[in-house]
Amino acid sequence: MLGWTDATARPQIEIALQHSPSLLVNALGPPPKDVVDTAHDHGILVAALASSPRHAQKHRDIGVDIIVAQGTEAGGHTGEISSVVLWPQVIEAAKPAPVLAAGGIAHGSQIAAAIAMGAEGAWTGSIWLTVAESDMTPLVIEKLLGADSTQTVRSRVLTGKPARQLRTEWTDAWEGPDSPGYLPMPLQFMLVADAFARITRSQNRELTGFPVGQVVGMMNHVRPVRDVMQQLVEEYIEASERLDEVNLR
Amino acid sequence: MLGWTDATARPQIEIALQHSPSLLVNALGPPPKDVVDTAHDHGILVAALASSPRHAQKHRDIGVDIIVAQGTEAGGHTGEISSVVLWPQVIEAAKPAPVLAAGGIAHGSQIAAAIAMGAEGAWTGSIWLTVAESDMTPLVIEKLLGADSTQTVRSRVLTGKPARQLRTEWTDAWEGPDSPGYLPMPLQFMLVADAFARITRSQNRELTGFPVGQVVGMMNHVRPVRDVMQQLVEEYIEASERLDEVNLR
Numbered sequence: 001m002l003g004w005t006d007a008t009a010r011p012q013i014e015i016a017l018q019h020s021p022s023l024l025v026n027a028l029g030p031p032p033k034d035v036v037d038t039a040h041d042h043g044i045l046v047a048a049l050a051s052s053p054r055h056a057q058k059h060r061d062i063g064v065d066i067i068v069a070q071g072t073e074a075g076g077h078t079g080e081i082s083s084v085v086l087w088p089q090v091i092e093a094a095k096p097a098p099v100l101a102a103g104g105i106a107h108g109s110q111i112a113a114a115i116a117m118g119a120e121g122a123w124t125g126s127i128w129l130t131v132a133e134s135d136m137t138p139l140v141i142e143k144l145l146g147a148d149s150t151q152t153v154r155s156r157v158l159t160g161k162p163a164r165q166l167r168t169e170w171t172d173a174w175e176g177p178d179s180p181g182y183l184p185m186p187l188q189f190m191l192v193a194d195a196f197a198r199i200t201r202s203q204n205r206e207l208t209g210f211p212v213g214q215v216v217g218m219m220n221h222v223r224p225v226r227d228v229m230q231q232l233v234e235e236y237i238e239a240s241e242r243l244d245e246v247n248l249r
Numbered sequence: 250m251l252g253w254t255d256a257t258a259r260p261q262i263e264i265a266l267q268h269s270p271s272l273l274v275n276a277l278g279p280p281p282k283d284v285v286d287t288a289h290d291h292g293i294l295v296a297a298l299a300s301s302p303r304h305a306q307k308h309r310d311i312g313v314d315i316i317v318a319q320g321t322e323a324g325g326h327t328g329e330i331s332s333v334v335l336w337p338q339v340i341e342a343a344k345p346a347p348v349l350a351a352g353g354i355a356h357g358s359q360i361a362a363a364i365a366m367g368a369e370g371a372w373t374g375s376i377w378l379t380v381a382e383s384d385m386t387p388l389v390i391e392k393l394l395g396a397d398s399t400q401t402v403r404s405r406v407l408t409g410k411p412a413r414q415l416r417t418e419w420t421d422a423w424e425g426p427d428s429p430g431y432l433p434m435p436l437q438f439m440l441v442a443d444a445f446a447r448i449t450r451s452q453n454r455e456l457t458g459f460p461v462g463q464v465v466g467m468m469n470h471v472r473p474v475r476d477v478m479q480q481l482v483e484e485y486i487e488a489s490e491r492l493d494e495v496n497l498r
Contacts, residue, residue, distance in 0.1 A: 085322050113333070217302075244493070
């Protein structure tokens with residue numbers, strides 16, 4: 001189960017450290033300072049997601065090595081500021097820490113754009129949900145492939161904190177005028193986890209959704225990871241060349 | 250007064266055509282086909298704002314010459330899809346029409362990013378509200394300079410259609426649980442126009458706002474237009490050079 005509280009999250013860190021990872025990444029606020037220090041003691045770098053320049057400064061000040069600047073268009077837990085507005089502000093605020101650009105990335109030209117804006121690299125998420133190697137159910141894959149970029153909603157329904165996900169009749173009901181409102185994290189997830197699992201098992205088309213970013217509108221075919229990576233590289237090169245060509249006009 | 254209906258908008262077009270503009274730009278849906286044709290008969294190019302790939306195709310199909318792809322982070326009337334997700338999709342959908350990137354642009358590196366992604370140029374709005382030449386009231390300028398990128402809201406309060414603006418006690422009240430809801434355009438603006446004018450005249454700090462994009466967080470000093478333009482150019486060059494340098498590593 002996910003680590004929604006300090007009591008459940010800390011044992012996960014201990015287990016993770018035993019497997020000698022090279023990077024420990026934290027979402028939903030700054031990691032505890034002592035966890036950052038412990039990771040460093042083990043020679044492990046720490047990254048953390050930031051949805052505002054203020055988050056980035058907090059991360060940097062407790063020793064986080066890499067800041068992931070994640071725009072509101074991202075899937076799952078996400079802030080309010082869009083990537084194109086957030087990235088330059090976080091890059092400035094995080095100095096001298098390196099920044100990875102996240103939120104809305106499904107095309108190599110977006111990675112070139114992020115690098116031009118001063119990011120050291122990009123962080124992707126949603127695009128891996130519909131690869132051939134994905135473990136999503138066939139119905140989730142089908143719904144993701146069929147959705148356009150307007151068909152997500154940033155809602156507290158899943159966890160009590162705003163998370164972007166596919167818009168469904170279920171999220172509409174929770175967001176509607178008759179909604180009872182949401183419980184704070186971690187209670188909301190405890191409240192809806194069983195219902196969400198039953199919806200997934202039921203294969204109900206109207207109710208089935210999944211956390212995903214606005215790039216869902218750019219995810220239209222199931223492809224192996226290898227092909228996605230190759231395409232990102234080719235699109236990155238094309239975008240770099242396009243900027244050079246325009247600048248030489 | 251603004252042209253909220255066909256009856257009030259058409260005379261404005263007739264007046265505009267008498268002044269031999271080089272470009273006629275339309276927001277809030279496709280312009281009427283006959284207006285596009287009339288502009289072309291006068292040798293005038295037509296541009297139109299698009300918040301989705303579907304909008305872009307509609308514009309192109311009725312002969313619009315230039316598509317302005319405007320992300321949700323923009324000020325004023327705006328859609329749901331963020332710039333970094335929208336721009337590549339509109340650029341693809343609008344072909345062969347050229348696309349200007351809009352929504353979230355306040356820094357030259359964002360213009361370089363848009364060009365790398367395939368835009369022919371950029372379209373800016375909010376950043377001109379706080380220039381030395383601006384005709385905003387001192388209180389609006391002060392509030393814009395002080396706001397960060399989380400302090401906007403996309404609300405129907407002003408016109409009945411979603412428009413991004415500074416979040417104030419007034420927008421909070423309209424968005425709150427006790428709100429009576431909104432009238433459809435053009436009725437909402439007719440309902441609130443007088444109140445909005447009184448708020449502006451009153452110089453009330455809590456109620457005063459203005460349509461502005463999320464880049465309000467990057468607008469921190471009053472500068473002459475000349476300095477803003479110079480900085481955009483310098484930042485554009487730096488961003489282009491950064492991408493070249495990274496690619497040569």
